[in-house]
Amino acid sequence: SQQGEEDPQALSIQEGENATMNCSYKTSINNLQWYRQNSGRGLVHLILIRSNEREKHSGRLRVTLDTSKKSSSLLITASRAADTASYFCATALSGSARQLTFGSGTQLTVLP
Amino acid sequence: GAVVSQHPSRVICKSGTSVKIECRSLDFQATTMFWYRQFPKQSLMLMATSNEGSKATYEQGVEKDKFLINHASLTLSTLTVTSAHPEDSSFYICSAWTASSYNEQFFGPGTRLTVL
Numbered sequence: 446s447q448q449g450e451e452d453p454q455a456l457s458i459q460e461g462e463n464a465t466m467n468c469s470y471k472t473s474i475n476n477l478q479w480y481r482q483n484s485g486r487g488l489v490h491l492i493l494i495r496s497n498e499r500e501k502h503s504g505r506l507r508v509t510l511d512t513s514k515k516s517s518s519l520l521i522t523a524s525r526a527a528d529t530a531s532y533f534c535a536t537a538l539s540g541s542a543r544q545l546t547f548g549s550g551t552q553l554t555v556l557p
Numbered sequence: 558g559a560v561v562s563q564h565p566s567r568v569i570c571k572s573g574t575s576v577k578i579e580c581r582s583l584d585f586q587a588t589t590m591f592w593y594r595q596f597p598k599q600s601l602m603l604m605a606t607s608n609e610g611s612k613a614t615y616e617q618g619v620e621k622d623k624f625l626i627n628h629a630s631l632t633l634s635t636l637t638v639t640s641a642h643p644e645d646s647s648f649y650i651c652s653a654w655t656a657s658s659y660n661e662q663f664f665g666p667g668t669r670l671t672v673l
Contacts (some may be wrong), residue, residue: 487563489664547601
């Protein structure tokens with residue numbers, strides 16, 4: 446079963462705006478990862494945040510992790526039309542750090 | 558970064574036939590490979606975990622006799638969908654993991670299977 450639930454399921458914004466996606470999970474984790482998937486393609490790894498980290502940045506991406514609330518957010522700043530894709534969070538559980546469980550995903554559409 | 562390939566990228570077959578999908582790590586040795594299935598507009602569901610030289614571990618609800626996995630070397634794992642049916646039509650994605658990658662899995666580009 447899926448570990449993570451993401452919201453919103455779909456998000457449509459204008460170019461230049463920020464996009465925020467949220468992920469909630471149920472059990473203790475070793476780390477949480479965010480992936481991007483263009484339609485019909487494989488996954489691209491965006492960022493990994495460990496359970497002892499609270500925030501991480503990579504370019505226009507900012508990820509936060511709140512282990513007390515079992516939630517994470519992905520913020521994409523100054524979005525571009527090329528950011529249009531599905532975004533998934535994936536959790537690696539404590540004690541099974543290799544295996545990932547994916548969330549339900551957010552379909553992001555950035556309108557030019 | 559590490560590269561994982563899948564072959565074929567797309568396959569159409571008749572109901573009842575078997576289809577083999579290959580997953581290769583091109584520039585590193587993968588201790589573990591994972592096979593996922595993704596239905597349209599849905600998330601990835603883990604089917605099985607494959608360790609080189611040992612039997613694959615299947616997730617609950619995945620038939621091991623239908624989805625045969627062979628991880629014969631540190632760079633190659635294969636998934637064979639036996640006696641395929643239309644409901645097996647899906648996007649199959651593999652990923653590879655190695656100890657030096659810490660917790661990052663490297664994903665293949667996926668294989669679109671359509672069973673007529």
